[in-house]
Amino acid sequence: MRPPEPALREQLSFVTDPLALLEGLFLHSPVPYAIFDVEGHCRLSNPAYRAMFGSVPPPEYSLFRDELVAKMGLDVLLRRAFAGETVQTPVIWYD
DSSP: OOOOOHHHHHHHTTOSOHHHHHHHHHHHOSSOOEEEOTTSOEEEEOHHHHHHHSSOOOTTOOGGGOHHHHHTTHHHHHHHHHTTOOOOOOOOOOO
């Protein structure tokens, strides 16, 4: 991941409570977000994610043991991303 641009870092230095800013952006974003740990377990999701998918993955779910993820070839890309590489995934249609 690239470090932020110097101008952005300077602008953000004026934010008195950066954690509150991040929390607000995460909670109120219309974009669904889910954060997974290195074992592929979902640790955090926002309301938009839960609205889109109807729930969060159960605790025992892992991206790395999902047969559909493997079938689409995403498991290899995800492992590379979790290793720190920037990857680009193909467009995936979810039904």
